[in-house]
Amino acid sequence: MNKLQAAIKLLLLPAALVLGACAVSPVGVSTDASIWNINSLSRIGGSSAQVLGNPQVVNTALGTAVRFDGDGDRLLVDANPLGDANEFTIEIIFNPADAYPNNLEPRFFHIESRDNPNRRVTIELRLNEKKQWYLDAYIKSEKSQFTLIDPTKVHPIGEWAHAAITFKNREFVSYVNGQKELVGQVDYLPIASNAKTSIGARMNQVHWFKGDIAQARITRRALSPAEFLKVPSR
Numbered sequence: 418m419n420k421l422q423a424a425i426k427l428l429l430l431p432a433a434l435v436l437g438a439c440a441v442s443p444v445g446v447s448t449d450a451s452i453w454n455i456n457s458l459s460r461i462g463g464s465s466a467q468v469l470g471n472p473q474v475v476n477t478a479l480g481t482a483v484r485f486d487g488d489g490d491r492l493l494v495d496a497n498p499l500g501d502a503n504e505f506t507i508e509i510i511f512n513p514a515d516a517y518p519n520n521l522e523p524r525f526f527h528i529e530s531r532d533n534p535n536r537r538v539t540i541e542l543r544l545n546e547k548k549q550w551y552l553d554a555y556i557k558s559e560k561s562q563f564t565l566i567d568p569t570k571v572h573p574i575g576e577w578a579h580a581a582i583t584f585k586n587r588e589f590v591s592y593v594n595g596q597k598e599l600v601g602q603v604d605y606l607p608i609a610s611n612a613k614t615s616i617g618a619r620m621n622q623v624h625w626f627k628g629d630i631a632q633a634r635i636t637r638r639a640l641s642p643a644e645f646l647k648v649p650s651r
Contacts, residue, residue: 450636451498455616456481462633464496472617479510479577479631479649485617487516487523487627497528497612498635499538503605504585506640509540510648512577513628517544522553523626524619526633530612535559537608539619540580542626548574552598554582554591560604565591570598577631579648585639595642 453462458474460466470489475482483492499505509526516523521544529537541553549571555564565582572578572593581592589601616633618625634646 449638450634453494453498453633453635454481455483455492455630455632458483458492461492461494461616462496462498464494466495467493469493469618469622475629477512477629477631482512482629482631483617484629485525485626487514487520487625489625491618491622491625492616494614494616496614497530497608497610498614499528499608500610500637501607502637503607504583504637504639506581506583506634506636506638506645507538507540508579508581508634508636508646509630510577510579510632510646511628511630513542513544513550513574513626515544515548515574516625516627517546517548520544520625520627522624524615524624525617525626525630527615527618527620528608528612529615529620530609532609532611536606537620538582538605540582541624543568544574545571547571550574552580552591552593554589554599556584556589556603556605558604558606560606563589563601563603565589565599565601567599577648579646581640581642581645583639590639592642592645594648595645597642 469491472490473484475484524541526540539555542550553566583590591598
């Protein structure tokens with residue numbers, strides 16, 4: 418190698434290092450997403466969690482998850498993963514157990530600040546006597562509120578499922594297992610940065626969820642179904 422070739426190699430080396438560093442980011446992993454593996458009773462998504470009741474860390478077909486008994490179990494995460502986002506996607510992978518008729522309306526993901534209960538996002542289920550559930554998703558602000566719910570769109574109890582909601586430009590959409598279910602129009606306003614996230618129950622400690630929750634992902638943009646998390650068995 419002559420002196421000119423050596424000089425050119427030294428000039429190109431920093432650029433090669435930069436390109437190599439960028440290449441280590443996995444394809445399809447969004448930098449505006451927070452992945453919450455629900456596999457601990459003390460920390461979720463890097464934030465501290467307060468335990469209510471006696472939820473259990475369990476091994477499942479999808480790996481480690483947290484099991485809620487539907488009678489006083491909850492995790493309260495000291496975080497608002499939506500931040501100041503004006504569009505977002507919330508996804509949850511879960512396996513609901515049969516709690517009918519004792520608990521017909523389990524709320525299992527609820528973001529709200531104590532300072533302003535007029536702004537909140539909740540993802541809930543409704544159970545029926547046929548061992549089925551259907552999704553109930555809700556956004557509220559001082560400007561408007563809307564619920565996405567249809568009791569005819571049912572799914573079986575006791576199976577792992579993926580639920581998602583997206584919001585962008587007033588359009589509020591719900592999905593189950595990657596299939597669009599309902600669409601509505603609502604005015605979302607960002608929830609305060611000091612808000613917390615209740616997993617397994619409503620924020621005010623009612624409507625308890627019974628079953629397992631394995632993972633949640635909160636993305637600060639509206640994803641397409643092709644970008645959703647996948648349940649391994651599906």
